[in-house]
Amino acid sequence: MNTPQPLKDKLCLVTGGSRGIGLAIARMLLSEGARVAICGKSEKHLAAALEELELLSPGKVVGKVADVKDYEQVAELFGFVDQALGGLDILVNNAGVGWFKNISELSVDEWATTIGTNLTGVFYCSKQALPRFGTRGGGYIVNISSLAGKNAFAGASAYNASKFGLNGFSEAVMLDARYENVRVSTVAPGSVATEFGGLTSGGDWKVQPEDIADIVHMLLCLPARTMASYIEVRPAKPPRK
Numbered sequence: 001m002n003t004p005q006p007l008k009d010k011l012c013l014v015t016g017g018s019r020g021i022g023l024a025i026a027r028m029l030l031s032e033g034a035r036v037a038i039c040g041k042s043e044k045h046l047a048a049a050l051e052e053l054e055l056l057s058p059g060k061v062v063g064k065v066a067d068v069k070d071y072e073q074v075a076e077l078f079g080f081v082d083q084a085l086g087g088l089d090i091l092v093n094n095a096g097v098g099w100f101k102n103i104s105e106l107s108v109d110e111w112a113t114t115i116g117t118n119l120t121g122v123f124y125c126s127k128q129a130l131p132r133f134g135t136r137g138g139g140y141i142v143n144i145s146s147l148a149g150k151n152a153f154a155g156a157s158a159y160n161a162s163k164f165g166l167n168g169f170s171e172a173v174m175l176d177a178r179y180e181n182v183r184v185s186t187v188a189p190g191s192v193a194t195e196f197g198g199l200t201s202g203g204d205w206k207v208q209p210e211d212i213a214d215i216v217h218m219l220l221c222l223p224a225r226t227m228a229s230y231i232e233v234r235p236a237k238p239p240r241k
């Protein structure tokens with residue numbers, strides 16, 4: 001008997017697919033037979049990711065430098081996806097940034113970049129994706145939020161604001177789009193072993209990027225009648241405080 005491959009030939013875009021969690025999600029999608037576009041801000045990180053992913057799945061991956069907080073660049077990115085993949089079935093809004101410092105030290109630019117990337121960028125990409133899903137009879141948006149979308153902590157004012165906002169946005173879009181056969185899920189991780197926010201990726205106790213990719217895989221493979229709209233993912237045994 002053939003194993004079902006629900007993601008085979010699906011057309012996917014992963015923002016921030018050049019590193020960390022986004023790269024792990026791109027690997028997972030390719031290994032399931034999907035065709036994948038990724039974007040990132042840095043040409044160097046994008047090129048390195050594309051080289052690795054091309055080896056994994058020759059001819060199935062493309063990428064473009066695009067800053068999700070710039071609407072013109074987002075529109076160009078989706079035009080590129082149209083050309084390269086010929087449509088879109090799955091959007092993973094993963095690109096994100098964070099600065100962790102007291103409000104008195106947080107600059108106006110850091111605030112704008114955090115909200116622009118983590119919240120407005122998700123709106124821009126969703127706005128571009130939804131009409132494209134319409135032409136394919138439906139689609140799926142996965143938004144990578146954070147436990148910081150529900151729990152405020154000192155030194156995270158901009159990051160908290162962006163992810164609290166993202167959770168509300170994501171839930172509202174889920175309710176808006178469900179009757180157009182579009183499912184929307186929010187994944188809210190705790191500590192994941194990446195270099196996010198300038199952190200070192202170490203720590204065996206942390207969730208691995210591949211674990212988040214496994215959760216995304218599970219979401220995307222649920223029957224069309226079902227969606228898990230919000231999932232928290234946390235380290236099972238973080239160091240005791």
Ligand SMILES: NC(=O)c1ccc[n+]([C@@H]2O[C@H](COP(=O)([O-])OP(=O)(O)OC[C@H]3O[C@@H](n4cnc5c(N)ncnc54)[C@H](OP(=O)(O)O)[C@@H]3O)[C@@H](O)[C@H]2O)c1
Binds near residue numbers: 039068
């Ligand atoms: N790591 C954690 O502990 C953790 C926990 C909870 C939630 N998250 C969330 O998970 C998501 C991914 O984080 P990560 O840990 O994988 O971080 P990461 O390793 O720093 O990777 C971030 C990715 O986003 C891209 N990116 C950043 N700003 C962008 C922009 N304006 N336009 C396009 N791409 C942009 C980066 O591209 P460049 O390489 O070009 O910069 C990179 O590919 C974020 O939304 C983050 O908030 C992470």
